[in-house]
Amino acid sequence: MMINLSNYALGHIVLALEMSHLANFFAVLILLSMGTLLFLVKNYALPKSFYALSALLSTSLFLIVYAADYLLFFIGWEVMSITTYFLLSFSVSQKTLHKYIIFAMSSALALFIAILMIYSTQQSFLYSDARESFELMGEFQGVFFLVLILFAIFVKLGVIGFHYWLVDAYEEAHDIFTAFLSAVLSKMGVYALIILVVKVTQPMLALAIIGVMTSIIATFKAIQEDSVKRVLAYSSIAQLGYIVTVLGVADGMSGALYHSLIHTAVKLLLFINIAGVIYMTGRDKFSQLGGLIYKMPQSFVLLLIGIIVLAGMPPLGGFSSKFLIYSALLDTKYLLLLSGVMFSSASAFLYIYKLIYGVYLGHPSHKKLESAKEVSLSFLLPQYLLAFILITLGTFPALIVPYINEILLESSLTTLSFTHAGELISAFAQFNGLIVMSAFGTIFVLVVIFFVSTRSKAKEAKNRFDIAYCGEEPDESTHLHYGYSMGKELARVGILRAIIKNSSSHFYEYLGKQTLSFAELFRKIYSGKLSVNFNIAILFLLLLLWGSLR
Amino acid sequence: MILLELLLMLLVAYGVGFLYYGLYRNITARFQRRFGPPLWQSFFDSIKFFLKEESTSHGWMFYLGPIIMMSGAITTLFFIPFFKETTNFSGLSSYGNLFVVLYLLVLGPLGNALGVGTGGNPFGAMGVTRGLSRLFALELPFYIAVIAIMSLSGSADISEIAAHQSTMYALAYPLLFIGALFSFIGMMGQSPFDVVGAPVEVYSGPASEFSGKFLALLMSQSAIYTFAKLVLMVNLFLGGAQGFLELLLKTFVLFLFVISFGSLYGRFKTPQSIDFLLKVPTTIAVIGLILATWS
Numbered sequence: 045m046m047i048n049l050s051n052y053a054l055g056h057i058v059l060a061l062e063m064s065h066l067a068n069f070f071a072v073l074i075l076l077s078m079g080t081l082l083f084l085v086k087n088y089a090l091p092k093s094f095y096a097l098s099a100l101l102s103t104s105l106f107l108i109v110y111a112a113d114y115l116l117f118f119i120g121w122e123v124m125s126i127t128t129y130f131l132l133s134f135s136v137s138q139k140t141l142h143k144y145i146i147f148a149m150s151s152a153l154a155l156f157i158a159i160l161m162i163y164s165t166q167q168s169f170l171y172s173d174a175r176e177s178f179e180l181m182g183e184f185q186g187v188f189f190l191v192l193i194l195f196a197i198f199v200k201l202g203v204i205g206f207h208y209w210l211v212d213a214y215e216e217a218h219d220i221f222t223a224f225l226s227a228v229l230s231k232m233g234v235y236a237l238i239i240l241v242v243k244v245t246q247p248m249l250a251l252a253i254i255g256v257m258t259s260i261i262a263t264f265k266a267i268q269e270d271s272v273k274r275v276l277a278y279s280s281i282a283q284l285g286y287i288v289t290v291l292g293v294a295d296g297m298s299g300a301l302y303h304s305l306i307h308t309a310v311k312l313l314l315f316i317n318i319a320g321v322i323y324m325t326g327r328d329k330f331s332q333l334g335g336l337i338y339k340m341p342q343s344f345v346l347l348l349i350g351i352i353v354l355a356g357m358p359p360l361g362g363f364s365s366k367f368l369i370y371s372a373l374l375d376t377k378y379l380l381l382l383s384g385v386m387f388s389s390a391s392a393f394l395y396i397y398k399l400i401y402g403v404y405l406g407h408p409s410h411k412k413l414e415s416a417k418e419v420s421l422s423f424l425l426p427q428y429l430l431a432f433i434l435i436t437l438g439t440f441p442a443l444i445v446p447y448i449n450e451i452l453l454e455s456s457l458t459t460l461s462f463t464h465a466g467e468l469i470s471a472f473a474q475f476n477g478l479i480v481m482s483a484f485g486t487i488f489v490l491v492v493i494f495f496v497s498t499r500s501k502a503k504e505a506k507n508r509f510d511i512a513y514c515g516e517e518p519d520e521s522t523h524l525h526y527g528y529s530m531g532k533e534l535a536r537v538g539i540l541r542a543i544i545k546n547s548s549s550h551f552y553e554y555l556g557k558q559t560l561s562f563a564e565l566f567r568k569i570y571s572g573k574l575s576v577n578f579n580i581a582i583l584f585l586l587l588l589l590w591g592s593l594r
Numbered sequence: 595m596i597l598l599e600l601l602l603m604l605l606v607a608y609g610v611g612f613l614y615y616g617l618y619r620n621i622t623a624r625f626q627r628r629f630g631p632p633l634w635q636s637f638f639d640s641i642k643f644f645l646k647e648e649s650t651s652h653g654w655m656f657y658l659g660p661i662i663m664m665s666g667a668i669t670t671l672f673f674i675p676f677f678k679e680t681t682n683f684s685g686l687s688s689y690g691n692l693f694v695v696l697y698l699l700v701l702g703p704l705g706n707a708l709g710v711g712t713g714g715n716p717f718g719a720m721g722v723t724r725g726l727s728r729l730f731a732l733e734l735p736f737y738i739a740v741i742a743i744m745s746l747s748g749s750a751d752i753s754e755i756a757a758h759q760s761t762m763y764a765l766a767y768p769l770l771f772i773g774a775l776f777s778f779i780g781m782m783g784q785s786p787f788d789v790v791g792a793p794v795e796v797y798s799g800p801a802s803e804f805s806g807k808f809l810a811l812l813m814s815q816s817a818i819y820t821f822a823k824l825v826l827m828v829n830l831f832l833g834g835a836q837g838f839l840e841l842l843l844k845t846f847v848l849f850l851f852v853i854s855f856g857s858l859y860g861r862f863k864t865p866q867s868i869d870f871l872l873k874v875p876t877t878i879a880v881i882g883l884i885l886a887t888w889s
Contacts, residue, residue, distance in 0.1 A: 379741050
């Protein structure tokens, strides 16, 4: 369905809205996030303007998704960036805000130039003409166009090197808004990548390589962090790295879409869970948390489901999307890239375990934590919903394949075969999620029955200090919350130190310094003294006069 | 019928796993010029532990740790076919593929890590930290080799990969095999990559806090895991097997090599083993991959 807005045309510029399957898919992601996050709102005293801005933000998101031409898309993109700025400003420090706005504006500027380049070849903003317009561009122009577009999108996605604003913003933003940033705003980058790059050009190996580098580097950065939200922020970058990778190869769209859905759901679940922990304890660092498992058992189980998905383990939904990504890379014979993706995926286990250990396991790092209670239903309900979705997608991995096929057909790509909802069939292999789930479930139940029915009885420990401790007796003063800093020793490994210690912030700080000293040069001329300014104005007028008289 | 087959697979893995564990203790004993325990000692030990009257627990998650580990081990086993070119003893492998198995292999240990964390024993958490820090470096050469193999066989199905080898991949692509073998030594918990459990050191490692029947369950799953990993390796690199005799022979040769290697070398510290694994075996595997798939 396409709504042509040509009645409101400006000259010969045609604006249009279109309801495609792809657009609907991303609209569902937006609705899922808004629907689940609304549950949380009543726990916080939010200013009224927060709601107004959120409404504006959502509108802009739907405009981005349903636009069928680049001009409306750009308007939506710009409104999104600006409202994000104001929403961040409720809790974010000045420095982070400056970082965000500089990146957002330069990204918007690059996007605008690129869109104008597309327009100038055929005098059309419509998506349907974009591929032809791109082919009509000269080689140099084409490359320039791609560089601009990719810069704009990479900033939104937080691809490594362009993530300078992202991690701080995620950490400092309001807990609800962080979830929204990770779940939805990053997906807008994915959507932009699909409609502006994947649909317009051929598959790009460079994109895939950048994606793999991003996921590896972000994973090792995540391992080093002590703040829970920063770990999740880096984890977002890494997961989006997989999506970027698979969008860089042919037939990668199915994996990218599937992973977008999984990532949206799992990041909502994790951020809501952590928001609950922060709400209950007021602490957001692994070193200050710990031992909450028996205080908040439901939250623990929900986080457990979340991390199993994040790790991409069968039998839950994370494996389904990882499987499609791996298959696409294997099918196109990018074997080293696939090794890189699997490497990053295996490294992620470290921060994933830290995520659950640092918060819920081990010993409480402070006495206050022992009085923590389970969070209210408004935190738990959305998590149950999301967990249900993720478990269903693990058991019936092909449940959304018919829908993904519609999107692929629309973009005239090869579709996935479909037999029944339990069996996910990629170009390279297949697996039956229903069998994996029921096999694991049955075995688990049998082992439990066997284990509980053995003659020997387990005795509950007297208290949490009743542990095997080299023949000594630990007490309150013994530091037992060991392991929240796991992964720190990786900095001692030569190869990994380069990844962990280097940071793009040095580059951007250098760039900032250079810009300032360049600005100083102008300040010398335009010094702010009235007399000098007056003289400059006179000089300028004279120049104008001279120019017009010639 | 399938249930009976699964039960038989489990019994074979359980029996052979404990037999190999007994052999491991005897053979390492000979390397150290002492006499080992009786062959079935570990098996009897595990039965004895199951019957112990008391063991300390730390709540329900502590229970679940070893249980998830055990379930992971059995599930992994069922998704690995014992023989090639036949559906006998193929278990559930036609419903899964190599990716499923690769992930199931780590599902159990991660589940157990949760139990360890709940126990609150810092030595246990220390072992888990070492294990997870080492894990990705350990997996990388193995992944590279396995990916090359999947691409060469044109399939991610384990029995198809086994059947696809006219000459076994270990001989046809030795570099890939050597790369994967380093990882395999670590996966079997052998020196020089055995810092996780660190046997015969001060006690540390994931098993620290588990006693009685918890320990019994951990010992039993270790036997099953050992056999499952050996069968997987035989299927992927040693051309699979067509009967029990061939399977036992091939797994035993592989096992003997791994434990001999383990007896001869000292232990790496965690950063050392990561450094080594990322440099030497990974390079070998990458060269192997490039040579194998160049055309």
